Amino acid sequence: MKPTCKYPRPALTVDCVVFGFDEGDLKVLLIERDLEPFAGRWALPGGFVQVDESLDDAALRKLREETGVNRVFLEQLHTFGRPDRDPRERVVSVAYYALVKLSLHGVKAATDARNAAWFAVNDLPRLAFDHGEIVEVALQRLKNKARHEPVGFELLPPKFTLTQLQHLYETILETPLDKRNFRRKILSMDLLIETDEIEKNVAHRAARLYRFDEAGYRQLRKKGFLFEL
Amino acid sequence: MKPTCKYPRPALTVDCVVFGFDEGDLKVLLIERDLEPFAGRWALPGGFVQVDESLDDAALRKLREETGVNRVFLEQLHTFGRPDRDPRERVVSVAYYALVKLSLHGVKAATDARNAAWFAVNDLPRLAFDHGEIVEVALQRLKNKARHEPVGFELLPPKFTLTQLQHLYETILETPLDKRNFRRKILSMDLLIETDEIEKNVAHRAARLYRFDEAGYRQLRKKGFLFEL
DNA sequence: CCAAATAGTGTCAATTGCACACTATCTCAA
């Protein structure tokens, strides 16, 4: 292969906004930088794209390497390319966002070699580079996405209560929802499978657990079904 | 500045899907390649990102250089990075899509030094690289965007009839719309300003011309107004 | 067994969506 471009090239990285949901808060996974620039600041997990790997693969690899997160919802978000976004040299970053079930992945991330931690999105520290801006764009995208596609389930454990689901949507959409109307709507969509299990270890009446019906959802989509919250 | 990455770097380009609307068809602006690879094939306008220009600037520059298109709606679409998408070497491309008023820009594009032409999206030739795939993604995005934001006006002349507007939406959304319901809905949104002009040179009753009220739309947005077709 | 905590359930009114067909106006050609 001969090069097609004689100009200097920007470096190319991926960065991931990893969302989790826990105790009523939407959280983002950050990593503490140990090198300059921005040593000591928190930043998004990410790194250089290798020359023979696709962008999606690069994002998946970085997630695995830096956070131990494995099979998750992952989607490209936006590409950030302000010439001065990295003080060293020109770096263009393809940002992704991921939705993980915190109940499964929560522990692992915090015990990695590098210092990693979950932060509530409403209480983030100042981030390195333009990562604050990237998180903003990701939040906006998640909000839009959640309204039109059933991605919320990616943030909940496999079995969940309707109240958990409602709280999740209230958090993402930043708006309160009426309990009875919410239940009527979500149940009428035929996307939830009622299990015969109930919550454990609660000091009050236990709620029924539901599962998301992924196969059923794919069927419905083919028939033109539109998810709308 | 010292380089941050010792690996070989992918080349970085931008490609633009330029949409126009004419005679009831949604069209895309393509350029005929004169160099290998894919010499003679049609491709999206685009080219290398320079090391000191932002991605948006690169897209605007390429639009200007290759198509003469100037002040238009332009938005980042998606970044395409399959390792084998360019047979020469690794090239990652940040794709944009643009909406232009064909009535204003139509002529210029076709008379550029390089061979450029508008093609109906339903009748595209085989494109170079993965550009066919990029156009597909752009069409999908336009469809979603048009449902939730009033971008359609970017494709119409400054003054237009309600019938033109309806045809445009029918084309983008690939679905027929009821004339009376469409008019009721769009007029009730208070986004259109009725001019005192009517169509010229038609062999039948002339329709009233409307303008899109951009300032009014920004006001409404602040008050939480949601465009929905 | 009672207090605390949350689960779960139905109705009515208002709004919105959707199907549907005729009259008005203008041009052009005979």
Add this chain to the structure above:
DNA sequence: TTGAGATAGTGTGCAATTGACACTATTTGG
């Protein structure tokens, strides 16, 4: 000048959906 062709413009009724609203049921722990 007039009639045919073409498109503009207009309203109603029914069905479906949304949104507001409050009480009873169940479980635990003290």
